[in-house]
Amino acid sequence: ETSPLKYKRVLLKLSGEALMGPGQFGIDIPTVEQFAKAIAGARTAGAEICLVIGGGNIFRGMAGAAKGMERAQADSMGMLATVMNALAMQSVLESQGVPTRVQSAINMDQICEPYIRRRAQRHMEKGRVVIFAAGIGNPFFTTDTGAALRCIEMNCDALLKGTQVDGVYTADPKLDSTATRYEKVAYQELLAKDLRVMDSSAVSLMRDNNVPIVVFSLKEEGSLLNVLHGRGTSTTIS
């Protein structure tokens, strides 16, 4: 297909939980393979893609803190979890012939590159999929904020937030059958109504830099390509 892309350079945010697939914990490789296939297809269509993957399928800082760990220490474990997910995605993408680089906000030179903004930009220009690991490298933040920051640093046209539902609803559609989906919603309304699709710090960063967030469903076949072409079901926050 040759129609022009609405968004040429994008950051795709996947939660760690998305990688669990049908499981309750960890990394389900067939599920990662499905995501990788979609990413490869988007790249073939001409998109420049970078990724941020969460760590909630392995460890969340808040969960550790709830059990008595020091929060900052638990957050370090959460950041390490995101590195594991990044390495899994890198392996699977490369097995599908997609060139990739992992850049971590916490230096781990033996297993991936350190985060260097200008080098990451160069990778993207060369058509490599850059996977940003370890969030922003600081405790008390989440990978949503990491995604927003890297999205802006990479001069992306949009942040694509892949979720279990096909957009932002007036209420949780699983709990409220009268909930309706927004086609578009303003950053400010999202924040004011406390519609929790992303952390408020991530949304504020996107608002301040005027880059749209597109919330779409990972469950539908072809949804990533649809979003890139500006079609299909989703919600645009702008």
Ligand code: UDP
């Ligand atoms: N984390 C952090 N700083 C960051 C990004 C992540 O401390 O900049 C930690 C935090 O403990 C978080 C965990 O890493 O709970 C996993 O990330 P997140 O909860 O955002 O993953 P997701 O919900 O997307 O799976």
